Amino acid sequence: MPSFYEIADQLHSWLNANFNPTWVLIIEMVLAGVAVIGLFAVLGLVLVIMERKVSAWMQIRLGPNRVGPKGMLQSLADTVKLIVKEGMTPSGADKFLFNLAPYIAMIVAMLLLAPIAFAGNFQLWDINVGVLYVSAISSLSVISVLMAGWASNNKCSLLGAMRSGAQIVSYELTAGLSVLAIVVLAGDLKISAIVASQSDGWWIFKGHIPAIIAFVTFIIAVTAETNRAPFDLAEAESELTAGFHTEYSGMKFALFFLAEYVNVFIVCALGATLFLGGPMPLHIGNWEGFNHAMDYVPSSLWFFGKTFFLIFLIMWFRWTFPRLRIDQLLNLEWKYLLPISMINLLIVTAMAILKWHF
Amino acid sequence: MGASSLIVLIIAAVAFSGIAILISKLVLKASTNKQKGEPYECGIPTTGKTWVQLNVGYYLFALIFLIFDVELVFLYPWAVVAKKLGWIALIEIVIFFFILFTGFLYAHKKGALKWM
Numbered sequence: 393m394p395s396f397y398e399i400a401d402q403l404h405s406w407l408n409a410n411f412n413p414t415w416v417l418i419i420e421m422v423l424a425g426v427a428v429i430g431l432f433a434v435l436g437l438v439l440v441i442m443e444r445k446v447s448a449w450m451q452i453r454l455g456p457n458r459v460g461p462k463g464m465l466q467s468l469a470d471t472v473k474l475i476v477k478e479g480m481t482p483s484g485a486d487k488f489l490f491n492l493a494p495y496i497a498m499i500v501a502m503l504l505l506a507p508i509a510f511a512g513n514f515q516l517w518d519i520n521v522g523v524l525y526v527s528a529i530s531s532l533s534v535i536s537v538l539m540a541g542w543a544s545n546n547k548c549s550l551l552g553a554m555r556s557g558a559q560i561v562s563y564e565l566t567a568g569l570s571v572l573a574i575v576v577l578a579g580d581l582k583i584s585a586i587v588a589s590q591s592d593g594w595w596i597f598k599g600h601i602p603a604i605i606a607f608v609t610f611i612i613a614v615t616a617e618t619n620r621a622p623f624d625l626a627e628a629e630s631e632l633t634a635g636f637h638t639e640y641s642g643m644k645f646a647l648f649f650l651a652e653y654v655n656v657f658i659v660c661a662l663g664a665t666l667f668l669g670g671p672m673p674l675h676i677g678n679w680e681g682f683n684h685a686m687d688y689v690p691s692s693l694w695f696f697g698k699t700f701f702l703i704f705l706i707m708w709f710r711w712t713f714p715r716l717r718i719d720q721l722l723n724l725e726w727k728y729l730l731p732i733s734m735i736n737l738l739i740v741t742a743m744a745i746l747k748w749h750f
Numbered sequence: 751m752g753a754s755s756l757i758v759l760i761i762a763a764v765a766f767s768g769i770a771i772l773i774s775k776l777v778l779k780a781s782t783n784k785q786k787g788e789p790y791e792c793g794i795p796t797t798g799k800t801w802v803q804l805n806v807g808y809y810l811f812a813l814i815f816l817i818f819d820v821e822l823v824f825l826y827p828w829a830v831v832a833k834k835l836g837w838i839a840l841i842e843i844v845i846f847f848f849i850l851f852t853g854f855l856y857a858h859k860k861g862a863l864k865w866m
Contacts, residue, residue, distance in 0.1 A: 417754070424755060425762040432766065475774045483787025484800075495767050502763035506755050516755040524826050545800050546789040558808045561815040568822045575829040638790055643774040647767050719865030722811060726863050730818075734847060737825075741840050744833045 397513040424516065428505055432654060439653040440467040442700075443707055450711040471646070479642030482545060489543035494644045496536035497651035503529050504658045507583045511692035512671045515584065522583035523575055526662055527568050530617065533655060534560040537619075537626065540648070541636035552635025555718055556619060556626030562725040563616035563623075569733035570610035573602065573740040574666045587670045594669035600748070602740045607667045609733045614659035615706055616721070618652065622713035623721060656703060664698035671695045810862045814854075821850055 403423075407416045441456070441464060448455025456463035481487055507522040509515045519525050534557050541553020575581060577599055578589040589595075596603050616623035627635030637648050664670055671691035675683045716724065789796050825843075832839040857863060 421754065421758045425758045425765070428759060428762050429766050475770070476777055477774070478778050478780050479771060479774055480786065482789055483784075484789060494771075495764060498767045499760055499763040502759045502766075503756065506759060516759070517752055519753075521826075542801075544789070547791065547796070547800050550800060550804070554804055554808045558811045561819075562811060565815065565818050565822060568819075569825075572822075572825055572829045575826070576832045579830060579833045581826065581830055633790065633792070642778075643771045647770065722863070722865060726811075726814075734851075738840070738844065738847070741832050741843065745836050745840060 397511065400514065428502060428516075431505070432502065432650065435657050436650040436653055437467045437471070439657065439703065440470070440649075442703070443653075446704065446707045447711060450708070474642060474646040477642040479644045480639075482639050484545040485639065486543040486545070489539050490639075491644070493536045493540035493543065494640070494647040494651075496539060497533065498647055500529060500533045500536065501651040501654040501658070504655070508658065508661050509583050509587055509665060509670050510695055511690070512587075513584070514671075514692070518582065518584050521581045523571055523581045523586070523666075526658075527564070527571065530655070530659070531560070531564050533651075536651075537636050540640065544636070544639040546639050548632040548634075548638045549636050552626045552632045552638070556636060558718070559619070559623060559625060559721060560617055562722060563613040563729075566609050566725060566729045566733050567613035567617060569730075569737055570606040570613065571662075571666060573599075573606040573733075573737050576737070576741050576744050577603070579744075583665060583670075586666060587672060590669040590672050593675060594667065594672065596667045599740065600743065602736055602743060603667065605732070605736050606740065607663070609729055609736070610663055610667070611702070611705065612729065613725075614663065615709055616725070618655045618659055618706075620656065620706055621710035622715050624715060625718055625721060656706060657699065660702035660706065661695070661699045663702050664695065668698045668702075669694075670698070807865055814857055814862060817853065818850075821846075 404416075404420070407419055411419065444466070445455050445463075456466035459465045459469045481490055504526060506517045507515060507519050507525055509518075537556045537560070538553045541549040541551075541556070544550070574586065574595050577595055578586045580586060580589070590598075592598075596607050599606070619626045625635075626632075627637065632638070637645055640648060671694050673683075673686040673689055673691070673694055675686060789800070824846075828839065828843060832843075
């Protein structure tokens, strides 16, 4: 089976043989644009149905089961429903910011796709500061939330946005520090270099207990950063109706929803890349036969398998832990997670210098 | 694809959301009345202004965040070379963290991390 990289490579050389360079660039740009839009739409549909099926499974009920085989086309039907709904703008709202906010959310979610390695060597842009790029762009998502909450002229929205702002900026620190632990071990910010450094084993195994601690703090921090339960204070439905997108309806609401799910995918993809080896297959020490069998599984399957496992983990949290209060949430970050991840970073550094990792 | 992919991604995001909103505008029949434009507060008319002063706690956390975020930006180049530099990198970062932590403890003592 040809890999994604080979297909892209062959397409590139075929285009170069038949068109002049300007046209090649334009055609490739259009193809990439169509591909990411397709990925976006498919991810949204898949993650929504997955969320509903997983929650149904955890609560021992059936979940959506009417549209399509086993209800698998439910999210498609929901999309059609959302298209025919009216996207209202409340009369008291700041109309410009209100309509701009979903675009910002989408742009941020889309930009984050650039450095993600979907398969071996298959990336849109292998930027040399990949990890820094992801943490820089992902912190922009708070702008769209604050914008939406402020412009709605609704008290629930404004409170939700303020909570979300405090929450996202706080947990960004822990996410950054946990990621840095892996950067120290790998000695590079480039995503492809970090993936390559895990060819003999994933960092979560190679890095002993400190890497596992970094992984746990990372997962907690990104759960909070993407406003997922138990940290979904920004859209706590029992307190704030729907938080920052209370006033949004129709397609604008759908865009926020989509951006949120794609953000979940991206942070899980980042976690899978940094800690679980991304597109790298699972190898165990001297088990030659086992390692050989694992090499036959395509790298894209490894990547999506790990990512969807982490997404499943985050969905699991939602039905396991009750929602935190805002002061508990900030206490957890500032009094526990931040010192833990700082000290953990020092331990990881000492370990990297002593070469205690495998 | 290189840096041009950023332009592609931004255009793709704007086109995707723009077309989606445009399609929904085209297929729907909108009606307006006074009640429809009111802010949604579970059916009760809203009282007072929405854009008022909020709890200072949110801003305090934003300020402390700013200090730590700048620190985090400093840590990125350090993290890349930490392994090559060896012990000197660790000693330097311990001193750095110590200064930072003193500031953090000061903020904690002052009650900046307490939710009011």
